Amino acid sequence: MTGPTTPRRAALLSLALLTSLSACDALPRDPEGTLEHVRASKTIRVGLTQMSRADRAIADKLISVVxxxxxxxxxxxxxTTEPAFAALDEGRLDLVVGPFSEDSPWATDVAFGPPLKKAGSEDHPIEVKAAMRNGENRWIMLVEAASRQVSPAVATQ
Structure with missing residues (x-):
């Protein structure tokens, strides 16, 4: 279509595009500011569940990379697991690392990172992995990337 409406359409399209782009300025986001808090306070509050020495060694490696x-x-x-996940949800911990069931019922309440190590039986697989507060996507991405860096389990997949 030509005529007087073309410049108006172009202006409206430009405005819509600028509005859309401005909404994407800081994606992914941490609604509760976990990554910003960690960087500003220079402290990562980590909960460690009970685990073997071998599991603790890989957990320590992940924590070091983060x-x-x-x-x-x-x-x-x-x-322990339940209080740790409550502390994550309330923002009192930034990260929990330990062995968790592969099909953990907590998977809808927390964000699990990739497994650092796999163990257990076929019927009851256990994974050593990090758990983070749901929705803290910048933080989750950072911890997931660190998990992939240190994990022999992920490197072979």
Whole structure:
């Protein structure tokens, strides 16, 4: 179509495009600001569930990589699963690392990273992995990338 409406359409299209692009300025987002808090406080609050020495070694490696990527120092707290996930949800912990069932019922309440190590039986597989607060997508992406870097289980998939 030509005529007087063409410049108006072009202006409206440009305005719509600019509005759409401005909404994408900081994706992915952390609604609760986990990554920003970790970087600003220079502290990662980590809950560690009970695990074997071998599992702890790979958990420590993950925590070290996350610390490097954020410039933060980890503070480690021994935890049990239910209170740890509640602390994640309430923002009192930034990360929980430990062995969890592959089909954990917590999978809808927290974001699990890729497995660092797999164990258990075919009927009851266990994965050592990180759990993060749901929705904290920048933080989740950082921890997932660190998990892939240190995990022999992920490297072979």
């Amino acid at each position: 610390a490097q990527r954020t410039g933060a120092r980890p503070t480690l707290t021994p935890v």
